[in-house]
Amino acid sequence: MKEDALLILLVFVVWAALALIYALVPSLGMPGYVRVWGAGAMLFLGLAGLLAVVRR
Amino acid sequence: MNAPLPSLSDRVSALPGCDKALVRVLFGASLLALALGVGFGWLTALGRAGVAVFEPQQAARLLTLHGVTVFFYWLYLAQTALLLVLAGAERNGGGLALRSLAWIGGALMLAGFAVSEIASITGTPLLYDGGPALGRDDPAAVGWFSLGYLLLGAGLAASSASAIATVITRRNGGAGGALSAVGFALFAWAGFLIVSAIAAVNAFLPSVLWALGRGAFPANQPTEWHILFHNLHYLPLMATVVVWYVLVQALTGVSSMHGARFSKIVFASYLLFVPPTSLYHMFLEPNLSETVRVVGSLLSLFVAVPTVMAFLIIVSSLEAHGRSRGASGRLGWVGALPWKNPVMAAIACAALNLGLGLTFAFVLIQEKLAPLFSDTFFVPGYFHFFAVGTVSLSFLAAMMVVLPALTGSAPWRPALLCRMPAVISLGLLIFGAAGIAAGYAGVPRRTFDISYGGGAPALWHTLMTAVGIGGTVFALGLTVLVLGVARSLLPGPKDSVVQQPVVSWGDTPLRSQVAAWTGPAGVVLVVVAMALFTIVAFDLMNALPLTVIGGGGHSH
Amino acid sequence: MSENRHFTTRRGFITGMGFGAVGLYGVWAAYGAAPLPFGNHHETLHQGHGDAAGTLGHAGADHDAGSAMTPEAFRREHAAFVDRFKRPDGSVEPVAGQAVSHDTGHHDMNAHDMGHHDVDAHDMGYHDMDAHGAGHHDMNAHGAEDGHDMSGHAMSHTAHGADADQPVDLYLLAFMWGYNPDILRLRTGVRYRLRMMADDITHGASFQLGAASRIIRLRPDSVSDQIITFTKPGTVLIYCTVYCGAGHDQMQGKIIVTASEQGGQP
Numbered sequence: 001m002k003e004d005a006l007l008i009l010l011v012f013v014v015w016a017a018l019a020l021i022y023a024l025v026p027s028l029g030m031p032g033y034v035r036v037w038g039a040g041a042m043l044f045l046g047l048a049g050l051l052a053v054v055r056r
Numbered sequence: 057m058n059a060p061l062p063s064l065s066d067r068v069s070a071l072p073g074c075d076k077a078l079v080r081v082l083f084g085a086s087l088l089a090l091a092l093g094v095g096f097g098w099l100t101a102l103g104r105a106g107v108a109v110f111e112p113q114q115a116a117r118l119l120t121l122h123g124v125t126v127f128f129y130w131l132y133l134a135q136t137a138l139l140l141v142l143a144g145a146e147r148n149g150g151g152l153a154l155r156s157l158a159w160i161g162g163a164l165m166l167a168g169f170a171v172s173e174i175a176s177i178t179g180t181p182l183l184y185d186g187g188p189a190l191g192r193d194d195p196a197a198v199g200w201f202s203l204g205y206l207l208l209g210a211g212l213a214a215s216s217a218s219a220i221a222t223v224i225t226r227r228n229g230g231a232g233g234a235l236s237a238v239g240f241a242l243f244a245w246a247g248f249l250i251v252s253a254i255a256a257v258n259a260f261l262p263s264v265l266w267a268l269g270r271g272a273f274p275a276n277q278p279t280e281w282h283i284l285f286h287n288l289h290y291l292p293l294m295a296t297v298v299v300w301y302v303l304v305q306a307l308t309g310v311s312s313m314h315g316a317r318f319s320k321i322v323f324a325s326y327l328l329f330v331p332p333t334s335l336y337h338m339f340l341e342p343n344l345s346e347t348v349r350v351v352g353s354l355l356s357l358f359v360a361v362p363t364v365m366a367f368l369i370i371v372s373s374l375e376a377h378g379r380s381r382g383a384s385g386r387l388g389w390v391g392a393l394p395w396k397n398p399v400m401a402a403i404a405c406a407a408l409n410l411g412l413g414l415t416f417a418f419v420l421i422q423e424k425l426a427p428l429f430s431d432t433f434f435v436p437g438y439f440h441f442f443a444v445g446t447v448s449l450s451f452l453a454a455m456m457v458v459l460p461a462l463t464g465s466a467p468w469r470p471a472l473l474c475r476m477p478a479v480i481s482l483g484l485l486i487f488g489a490a491g492i493a494a495g496y497a498g499v500p501r502r503t504f505d506i507s508y509g510g511g512a513p514a515l516w517h518t519l520m521t522a523v524g525i526g527g528t529v530f531a532l533g534l535t536v537l538v539l540g541v542a543r544s545l546l547p548g549p550k551d552s553v554v555q556q557p558v559v560s561w562g563d564t565p566l567r568s569q570v571a572a573w574t575g576p577a578g579v580v581l582v583v584v585a586m587a588l589f590t591i592v593a594f595d596l597m598n599a600l601p602l603t604v605i606g607g608g609g610h611s612h
Numbered sequence: 613m614s615e616n617r618h619f620t621t622r623r624g625f626i627t628g629m630g631f632g633a634v635g636l637y638g639v640w641a642a643y644g645a646a647p648l649p650f651g652n653h654h655e656t657l658h659q660g661h662g663d664a665a666g667t668l669g670h671a672g673a674d675h676d677a678g679s680a681m682t683p684e685a686f687r688r689e690h691a692a693f694v695d696r697f698k699r700p701d702g703s704v705e706p707v708a709g710q711a712v713s714h715d716t717g718h719h720d721m722n723a724h725d726m727g728h729h730d731v732d733a734h735d736m737g738y739h740d741m742d743a744h745g746a747g748h749h750d751m752n753a754h755g756a757e758d759g760h761d762m763s764g765h766a767m768s769h770t771a772h773g774a775d776a777d778q779p780v781d782l783y784l785l786a787f788m789w790g791y792n793p794d795i796l797r798l799r800t801g802v803r804y805r806l807r808m809m810a811d812d813i814t815h816g817a818s819f820q821l822g823a824a825s826r827i828i829r830l831r832p833d834s835v836s837d838q839i840i841t842f843t844k845p846g847t848v849l850i851y852c853t854v855y856c857g858a859g860h861d862q863m864q865g866k867i868i869v870t871a872s873e874q875g876g877q878p
Contacts, residue, residue: 002234003234003317003320004234004235004240004243004320007240007320007321007324008243008244008247008324010324010328011244011247011324011327011328014327014328014331014332015327015331018331018332019331027345027347028345028347028348029344029345029348030279030348032258032259032276032279032280032283033283033331033334035254035258036251036254036255036258036283036284037331039251039254040251040254040331043247043250043251043254044247044327047220047243047247050220050224051224051235051243054224054225112858112859112860112861113858116855116857116858116860119855183855187814189813189814189832190813190855190856190857192813278814278831313621314621314623314626318623340827340828340829341829341831357633357634357636357637358631358633358634359633360633361630361631361633362630364629364630364632364633365626365627365629365630368626368629368630369626372620372621372626376621414633418633418636422640422645423645424643424645425645426827427826427827427828428824428825428826428827430827430829431816431818431827431829431853431854432818432825432827432853496823496824497823497824497825498818498820498821498824498825498827500816500818500851500852500853501853502853502854502855502860503851503852503853503855503860503861504861505861505862506861508849508851508864509864511820511847511849511864511866512820512849512851513820513822568616569616569617569618570618570621571618571620571621572618572620572621573620575620575629576620576625576629579629579632580632582632582633583632583633583635583636586633586636587635587636587638587639590636590639590640591639591643594639594643594645596823596824597824597826599823600821600822600823600824600826601821601822601842601843601844601846602819602821602826602840602841602842602843602848603840603841603843604826604838604839604840605838605839605840
């Protein structure tokens with residue numbers, strides 16, 4: 001389960017980084033990207049956490 | 057994936073009755089959506105060929121109904137049903153977790169289906185992207201149309217939550233408590249579906265609020281739509297690869313020779329590559345910043361990495377096992393596959409169509425070529441290789457395995473169904489070749505009457521006639537296949553399921569230094585084809601009697 | 613087992629092959645279309661997108677150079693353009709060097725309309741207006757205000773609109789369901805700055821050029837620029853490529869391109 005959680009955590013990192021770039025460079029003109037990739041990043045952070053804590 | 061689980065059919069058969077009922081409803085609704093969508097699409101193709109004449113509003117309504125029904129409801133009802141049934145099968149008899157959420161999700165999606173269809177039939181035709189500008193004078197149409205997608209999104213999120221809960225609470229899990237490769241793929245897929253539901257809210261909630269008089273006119277909807285649209289491109293392909301992974305094991309007993317961890321990395325890479333590669337849909341947007349345009353073009357080169365890797369994992373594993381069993385010659389292992397099984401025929405044609413689709417997708421992602429192809433018939437010309445030839449064939453193949461296990465009823469005339477993927481692919485080849493050529497020639501994508509008072513080139517009509525012929529062929533093949541698959545939704549005699557031919561290569565010890573060249577050769581072929589058609593496009597653009605600087609493209 | 617594996621079945625090989633499509637970059641570079649500064653694209657790309665980005669305008673685009681044009685300014689200039697260059701048959705023929713020099717009627721019309729035009733140009737601080745040509749009196753006034761060197765030679769080029777460095781401005785407004793002007797008469801070998809905008813909802817403007825077309829998507833109230841030069845005479849169909857409602861199929865215009873007397877090659 002640990003490797004599963006790490007892979008999903010990696011997804012969080014990439015999505016969060018992109019959301020951050022779009023948020024910090026407003027001239028890119030993509031506020032929707034901040035919302036969607038940012039929310040997605042939070043979702044995958046939660047899912048990574050879920051994988052990390054679930055004991056089977 | 058290597059855990060000694062019962063066969064997929066046995067695990068599906070072991071699902072609790074209430075779960076079976078839910079996925080049957082969803083599969084049935086998806087097939088209904090496909091049948092309706094094919095009908096609307098066929099009429100559209102006839103209209104484009106000039107065989108049938110529609111009033112402008114009727115034509116736009118047909119286009120709207122076709123896109124909404126197939127691109128949203130067929131693809132997402134089918135994905136949800138497959139996600140739930142495969143998640144349930146992963147749990148090996150335990151059934152769906154958060155079952156009530158799965159049922160609520162299904163109900164929401166069906167409600168969305170009804171609302172979207174009614175809105176498309178009765179309101180101002182908005183095309184499948186629901187652009188509010190077209191309905192500025194008809195806010196109710198925009199509101200209802202957008203509400204349909206919001207219901208679909210909510211249903212996707214709820215169903216996916218159930219799938220996630222099901223996968224992580226799997227009984228009799230693999231070593232170390234890790235998810236299986238398929239389990240991980242389902243987990244990632246479900247997460248991605250939830251993100252797409254968020255993207256749907258981002259794109260369509262402002263339209264609903266505007267229609268209710270509680271928000272400003274959603275002028276940014278076209279940009280927000282692109283984000284959702286990109287997800288909706290990736291999701292079916294990710295689902296297709298998961299389906300191939302499962303079906304190849306069901307057909308041949310072969311699982312990945314590269315290990316579950318490598319497969320998981322590939323499935324995770326779908327999610328890694330989604331956001332960075334999302335910009336190429338917008339190259340024609342006049343207000344797209346130059347930085348985004350350039351970076352987007354560069355990143356779009358990576359758009360197919362996960363799909364190509366997954367393809368290679370599957371094909372190399374199959375080839376290595378086939379050769380280890382003594383298959384000889386360049387393609388001897390291919391000949392030894394169970395070709396009399398319609399599932400095999402479907403996924404093989406799906407793989408070929410994927411190659412064709414990728415070839416032309418990579419012509420379109422070149423930013424400088426966008427002014428030549430975007431908004432032309434090139435787009436439907438190439439994406440039907442994906443939407444019909446790859447994704448739909450793969451989903452129908454999966455249903456040919458899953459539905460008999462759910463209902464105990466066999467598909468109708470498997471020998472006939474076995475031929476349909478080739479018929480569909482032939483039709484697609486005609487449709488795609490003519491459509492892509494029409495795109496190169498500049499035929500607009502959503503214009504039914506392309507005569508322009510005699511101002512249009514005569515070649516346009518010839519090409520669109522061929523589009524109509526190809527569309528008719530693949531619509532016929534698809535209809536037969538849908539009817540054949542739908543037969544197994546209905547209860548049949550208990551002993552009606554005859555095991556379709558399979559091979560058992562999974563327990564074959566792999567030979568030392570066994571090579572697997574077929575997959576890489578296929579990839580090289582596709583890349584060469586991409587290069588050739590890109591060169592043709594550049595040369596065509598450069599030969600035009602117009603030099604252009606600016607506006608999202610440059611040519612001599 | 614892995615040491616006995618053929619390289620085609622190794623994970624590293626599969627990963628590498630997965631990136632195979634990236635090899636297409638070589639073709640892009642060979643055609644000067646690669647995003648990174650390889651090949652010969654950089655100079656032309658900079659030139660091209662400097663113009664394009666400069667007019668992308670109000671949607672938060674990062675500009676390379678040039679001035680943004682507001683929708684209001686576009687509408688004013690478009691109206692002046694049509695008004696000034698409209699012919700009796702309804703078509704619009706912006707003045708190029710040959711026409712101004714040899715067609716007295718056009719010259720008179722320009723002179724008549726220049727007062728109106730120059731007021732706009734002055735109000736907007738929009739110097740490219742000069743490219744259209746103007747009555748000498750007005751041009752002197754304008755040039756003096758802006759501190760330009762308005763020598764006789766320079767004056768002649770600007771007034772005739774045929775200066776190699778100054779493209780002739782064209783304005784095309786897309787609306788439900790047509791283009792204004794719907795017939796443009798242009799010359800080969802002349803550089804035109806084609807400024808376009810949609811008036812109501814999103815439209816496309818696709819130029820049918822024989823073997824293929826060139827498309828630009830026009831968003832409402834967003835001005836797009838292209839510097840264009842026709843290299844061969846002929847009739848070019850303009851048609852909408854973005855579905856825009858019931859009259860979409862009928863939305864068309866045309867450009868009649870005639871050979872420039874100075875030669876058709878740019």
